[in-house]
Amino acid sequence: MSQDKLSPIESIKQKSDGLRGTLSQSLQDNYTGNVRPDDEALIKFHGMYVQDDRDRRQERAEKKLDKLYSFMIRLRIPGGVITAKQWQAIHEISEQYGTGVLKITTRQTIQLHGLLKHQLSDTIKGFITAKLDAIAACGDVNRNVICSSHPQVSPIFEQIHNYADRISTMLLPKTQSYYEIWIDDQKVYDRSLESDPLYEDNYLPRKFKIAIAIPPTNDVDVFANDIGLIAIIENEQLIGFNIAIGGGLSTTHGNEKTYSRLATVIGFSDNEQDTMKLIYEVLTIQRDYGNRSDRKQARLKYTIDQMGVDNFVAELEKRAGVRLQAPRAYTFTERNDRKGWQQAEDDSWYYTLFVENGVVQPNQKEFLSHLAKLRLSDFRFTCNQNLILGEIATEDKWMVEKLIKQFTIETTVSGLRESSMACVAMPTCPLALAEAQRYLPVLVSKVEPLLVKHDLTNDQISIRMTGCPNGCGRSYLAEIGFVGTGPEQYNLMLGGDRYGTRLNKVYKAKLSEQEILEQLDILFDRYKKEALDSETFGDFSHRKFFT
Structure with missing residues (x-):
């Protein structure tokens, strides 16, 4: 491939001086909440994305204000396991910086949104103190390595x-x-030490x-x-x-x-x-x-x-x-994740906390903070965006159960909701064409009565939604997938299998909510009446519509 056809980002990477670019200078620019244009590409390699609040774009534009820029930081946690002490550090950092919301990702890690530029260095230093980092959590490199979680x-x-x-x-x-940019500002003068074969x-x-x-x-x-x-x-x-x-x-x-x-x-x-x-x-x-x-x-x-x-x-x-x-x-x-209490071979206990679309709710966050302070468990992120509290001794199990009751932690959800997943989408993802994380729980609540109607309440049909076709919520591997095509409009995808070994396909394009509910009502009725013995909804849809 000839060098003159390289994409602009290729040039930025090659000239970046080991991913440094002008990031140090960008952090000092006080006229904008953003970093310099080339640094927007480089900062991803440091585990961060530049974002802005799309809900407030028009309001700020009318006032002739710059976009409300902020940053998302995603941690590198291979296999998704951290200690109680590390969870407490993440909790305290999230309380001090950003929106306060903790988001479990589909790649077994956690990210914080809404961090302002002047908060980045202190945030990363807090993570480093807790022996956590965001190196290569984003960018054109190998990202967080994930592994089965239970x-x-x-x-x-x-x-x-x-x-x-x-x-x-x-x-x-x-x-x-x-480390040079975010931690101690000590330049590495012998760059040969950074040789990267x-x-x-x-x-x-x-x-x-x-x-x-x-x-x-x-x-x-x-x-x-x-x-x-x-x-x-x-x-x-x-x-x-x-x-x-x-x-x-x-x-x-x-x-x-x-x-x-x-x-x-x-x-x-x-x-x-x-x-x-x-x-x-x-x-x-x-x-x-x-x-x-x-x-x-x-x-x-x-x-x-x-x-x-x-x-x-x-x-x-x-x-x-x-x-x-x-x-x-x-x-x-x-x-799906193994729900509730489970006991491992070594007799230790594990409790799976359902975290809808990975957004840790206020009562869950308070519960987890109290638990972390007791040092009774480790914390294991799952690729289904849930959290497993692990390695709990039998004699300590009652204390965890007490906290679950104290903070009114939801322990029973429908099979559909348990099998749901959504990407972040609005208002922070610049690629989103439609809602996902904020909307899927609402849609599931409207689909659940249809399951009751057709006696399918306990069927763990996988349902996933992404705000654009990029697939962050892995909607193409769901039995029912929604891919955003525009505001309040989605492609309805069917035919994926229950265990993630077959892609789904577009069944109906550009549907509104009402059209989605009408189609699912018809589909559930046919599934109940025409499915073969032990046939899942995904296998039924594949057989009926795509073979």
């Missing part, structure tokens, strides 16, 4: 879960700019995501990731991983060259050394062959489809010096 899924859970941190560490950028000076063409699934659960939606590792366990021993590559859900309305793609299983690796080599070299191939002209075509899925799977695998095996084995058998039988 220890009860396997007696060797911890052994597999530890891979998330090891992979994340291996794939971190080598630049020390994060993986990312070099141009990083990846686009973001990169890795997930580890531990069957029988696919709570991570493993096939939606650039690399998916599926743990193969025999006789309670990890014998290796099936490796899948090229997943990604993002599309662009009206651009047929963009599409959702599930990762392709390319083989099996039976030892850690080979697995780590293979992971690393998938990134080097994407670095060298990925599209750096058109960011809409820059994800690994397009690189693989352009090269061809067989050619990609041949190049991967050559670079890694590893020969992949034939994939091993596995089965997924669940994707």
